[in-house]
Amino acid sequence: xxxxxxxxxxxKGVTKIFGMGNKKTIAVDHVDFDFKKGEIISIVGESGxxxxxxxxxxxxxxxxxxxxxxxxxxxxxxxxxxxxxxYWKNIQAVFQDPxxxxxxxxxxxxxxMDCINLRGQKNLSQEEKTVLMAEACSFVNLxxxxxxxxxPFELSGGQMQRLMLARIFLLRPRILMADEPTSMIDACSRSxxxxxxxxxxxxxxxxxxxITHDIGLAYYISDTIYIMEHGKFVEHxxxxxVILNPKAEYTKRLISDVPKIYxxxxxxxxxx
Ligand SMILES: Nc1ncnc2c1ncn2[C@@H]1O[C@H](COP(=O)(O)OP(=O)(O)OP(=O)(O)O)[C@@H](O)[C@H]1O
Numbered sequence: 468x469x470x471x472x473x474x475x476x477x478x479k480g481v482t483k484i485f486g487m488g489n490k491k492t493i494a495v496d497h498v499d500f501d502f503k504k505g506e507i508i509s510i511v512g513e514s515g516x517x518x519x520x521x522x523x524x525x526x527x528x529x530x531x532x533x534x535x536x537x538x539x540x541x542x543x544x545x546x547x548x549x550x551x552x553x554y555w556k557n558i559q560a561v562f563q564d565p566x567x568x569x570x571x572x573x574x575x576x577x578x579x580m581d582c583i584n585l586r587g588q589k590n591l592s593q594e595e596k597t598v599l600m601a602e603a604c605s606f607v608n609l610x611x612x613x614x615x616x617x618x619p620f621e622l623s624g625g626q627m628q629r630l631m632l633a634r635i636f637l638l639r640p641r642i643l644m645a646d647e648p649t650s651m652i653d654a655c656s657r658s659x660x661x662x663x664x665x666x667x668x669x670x671x672x673x674x675x676x677x678i679t680h681d682i683g684l685a686y687y688i689s690d691t692i693y694i695m696e697h698g699k700f701v702e703h704x705x706x707x708x709v710i711l712n713p714k715a716e717y718t719k720r721l722i723s724d725v726p727k728i729y730x731x732x733x734x735x736x737x738x739x
Contacts, residue, residue, distance in 0.1 A: 480534035496698035509685035512695030
């Protein structure tokens with residue numbers, strides 16, 4: 468893999484505390500991590516372990532109480548609106564619920580056109596923009612011609628998920644944060660989406676960070692797994708190391724909850 472060892476995003480002592488006094492919750496507790504360029508990472512933990520809070524801090528949606536994040540080896544600076552916008556060109560997110568990801572009253576063409584403009588390709592001709600939009604749609608097995616003039620609510624859940632990935636294909640962020648992106652769809656679309664994400668990484672060398680409670684999914688898709696319990700990383704390493712040779716009790720328990728994790732996944736039969 469190109470740039471295998473170059474850090475893309477790292478964190479030192481990253482902490483988030485909500486509330487004060489006896490209402491205080493330490494949602495994320497001094498976590499250290501180093502996500503490399505082109506790496507697929509899963510952060511696995513049960514509900515309430517702090518995954519979403521870390522996700523939001525990385526995206527710059529909530530403040531960090533303590534600790535520091537580094538992007539491309541430099542301290543991440545999002546203090547001004549201008550710097551925040553610059554950072555957001557490099558990092559994008561896809562969420563569980565595709566309905567939450569789109570403004571339902573913005574037509575699909577406009578959604579895709581906005582991505583082209585955001586990439587600084589505003590000056591391309593209409594024809595060139597149409598070629599780019601069609602290419603992005605075909606990357607995710609959608610037909611642009613079928614989508615023009617439609618609103619997101621006129622698409623199926625699976626089509627919306629794929630449209631979300633078409634946006635990412637156009638935006639080409641350095642980092643993609645994915646919050647259980649496949650949980651709303653059927654097993655067949657699920658394997659397609661996961662394979663598209665792998666293809667996207669191979670084509671763009673994007674760093675992809677999943678947060679999931681599903682250690683089986685993490686094993687299938689990731690190079691590296693971080694296990695999160697009560698706001699702390701209790702274990703991390705290559706997917707094979709963590710799954711085949713788990714050290715933390717918590718990891719062992721998560722694995723024992725999943726039947727047949729050691730066998731290669733048959734995605735077509737794995738349903739939530
Ligand atoms: N805005 C908030 N105010 C107070 N406490 C919060 C807030 N957001 C999260 N928490 C608390 O922080 C802890 C971690 O929550 P978080 O949502 O990050 O966990 P999670 O691992 O993402 O869970 P899930 O898988 O259910 O989404 C929980 O105890 C939660 O109640």
